Amino acid sequence: MGELPPPAQTVEVMNPACGDILRLSVAWDGERVKEARYKTRGCTASIATGSALTEWMAGRNKVELRALKADEVERLIGGLAPESKHAAALVVDAVRALLKAAPPSP
Numbered sequence: 180m181g182e183l184p185p186p187a188q189t190v191e192v193m194n195p196a197c198g199d200i201l202r203l204s205v206a207w208d209g210e211r212v213k214e215a216r217y218k219t220r221g222c223t224a225s226i227a228t229g230s231a232l233t234e235w236m237a238g239r240n241k242v243e244l245r246a247l248k249a250d251e252v253e254r255l256i257g258g259l260a261p262e263s264k265h266a267a268a269l270v271v272d273a274v275r276a277l278l279k280a281a282p283p284s285p
Contacts, residue, residue, distance in 0.1 A: 180230070181216045190276040194269050199225045203273040205236070207281070212236045212244070217273075224259055224266035231255040232270040241281065244274050 182189060183204040191202045199221025206213040215236040217229035235255055236244065249267035253259045259267060 180218065182218060183214060183216050187214075188277060188281060190273060190280055192269060192272045192276050194221075194265050194272075197221065197265055199266070199269055201225065201229055201269050201273045203229075203232075203270075203277055205277060210240045212239050221269075222263065222266065224263035225269055227256050228252050228259075228266040228270045232274070236274075241278060244278060247271055247274050 181204075182202065183206050187204045187206045189202060189204040191200060193200045199219065201221070202218040204216045206215075215233040217233050219225045219229045232252060232255075235252075249264070249271050252267040252270055253264070
């Protein structure tokens with residue numbers, strides 16, 4: 180949990196329907212995630228998915244990140260109630276935003 184200092188890349192996404200906000204910070208080692216941290220303002224499910232996401236991201240490359248789907252995030256935390264599925268979508272949105280803003284590959 181928390182944020183990484185620069186030169187880490189940081190993105191912030193919000194779910195406008197529920198108001199949850201996720202701030203995701205990633206330190207890259209080339210194409211791979213060296214370290215990831217998050218901050219969440221939202222429900223318990225958003226906190227849990229943010230935590231699971233950052234643990235899952237460590238050592239993954241951009242291709243693996245691009246392939247992440249909400250159902251995989253749900254699996255990582257043992258499932259989500261129907262009213263909490265937005266939490267998995269929020270972290271996937273954060274990964275998409277991160278990849279969109281990521282520095283180009285050498």
